[in-house]
Amino acid sequence: MSGIIGKKVGMTSIFDETGKNIPCTVIEAGPCVVTQVRSVDTDGYAAVQLAYGEKKEKNTSGPLKGHFEKAGTTPKRKLVEFKTFTDEKNLGDTVTVDIFAAGDFVDVVGTSKGKGFQGVVKRHGFSGVGMQTHGQHNRLRAPGSLGASSWPSRVFKGMRMAGQMGNVRVKVQNLQVVKVFSEQNLIVVKGSIPGAKGSFVILDK
Known part of the structure; x- marks a missing residue:
C-alpha cells in the first residue's frame, strides 16, 4: 500500500x-x-x-521550519x-x-x-409534510413531528434535522x-x- x-x-x-x-x-x-x-x-x-x-x-512557524x-x-x-x-x-x-x-x-x-x-429536504431527502391543501400553506419543506410529548419529553440523539451540510x-x-x-x-x-x-x-x- x-x-x-x-x-x-x-x-x-x-x-x-x-x-x-x-x-x-x-x-x-x-x-x-x-x-x-x-x-x-x-x-x-x-x-x-x-x-x-x-x-x-x-507564514511557517519556527518548529516547522x-x-x-x-x-x-x-x-x-x-x-x-x-x-x-x-x-x-x-x-x-x-x-x-x-x-x-x-x-x-x-x-x-x-x-x-x-x-x-440546510433544511431536511436538501440535507436528508425528505419530501415534506404533504401537498398544499386542507389549509396547509407553509409546510411543503417542513420536517414534521420530532417525537412524542409526555414520553420521552425530549428529542432523541441522531434525529435527522436541519443543520450544517457538507464540509466533512x-x-x-x-x-x-x-x-x-x-x-x-x-x-x-x-x-x-x-x-x-x-x-x-x-x-x-
Missing part, C-alpha cells in the same frame, strides 16, 4: 476503446517529500510522513502520514505520481464542499486510474471525488 498527496484540478471526459465517454477527474499528485520516517522503536508505530504544496517561509530543514526541503502546506509503503523510504526522498499506473484502483480522501445550514472528510473507494502523466505530475481517475477545485486530496493505493 502506497499513497500520495495531491490537488484536485477539475473534471473532464475520456473516450475508451469502445467509444464510450467516461467522466474523469484530473488530480495533480506530488511530487511529495518524505519529511519524517516513524519507527516502532522511537514512535511506537511505523509510518512515512509526506509533505506537499509550497508555503511561504514567513526546523522540521523541514532537517528533511532538506522548503516549507510545505500539507503534511500527511501513511502507515505502510511498498518501498522503504528515507528522509528527503521524493514520491511522485509514478507509483500509480493505468488500471490501478485507488481510494481518494477529500473534504466535501460546504453547503452551509469523505473517502471514495476503488476509483480506477485511467491515465498517468508523469511529466505533468497528473493522474486521471474514473468518476468524481469530493472537494472543490484546488482542494487537497489524499490518494491511497
Whole structure:
C-alpha cells in the first residue's frame, strides 16, 4: 500500500476503446517529500510522513521550519502520514505520481464542499409534510413531528434535522486510474471525488 498527496484540478471526459465517454477527474499528485520516517522503536508505530504544496517561509512557524530543514526541503502546506509503503523510504526522498499506473484502483480522501445550514429536504431527502391543501400553506419543506410529548419529553440523539451540510472528510473507494502523466505530475481517475477545485486530496493505493 502506497499513497500520495495531491490537488484536485477539475473534471473532464475520456473516450475508451469502445467509444464510450467516461467522466474523469484530473488530480495533480506530488511530487511529495518524505519529511519524517516513524519507527516502532522511537514512535511506537511505523509510518512515512509526506509533505506537499509550497508555503511561504514567513507564514511557517519556527518548529516547522526546523522540521523541514532537517528533511532538506522548503516549507510545505500539507503534511500527511501513511502507515505502510511498498518501498522503504528515507528522509528527503521524493514520491511522485509514478507509483500509480493505468488500471490501478485507488481510494481518494477529500473534504466535501460546504453547503452551509440546510433544511431536511436538501440535507436528508425528505419530501415534506404533504401537498398544499386542507389549509396547509407553509409546510411543503417542513420536517414534521420530532417525537412524542409526555414520553420521552425530549428529542432523541441522531434525529435527522436541519443543520450544517457538507464540509466533512469523505473517502471514495476503488476509483480506477485511467491515465498517468508523469511529466505533468497528473493522474486521471474514473468518476468524481469530493472537494472543490484546488482542494487537497489524499490518494491511497
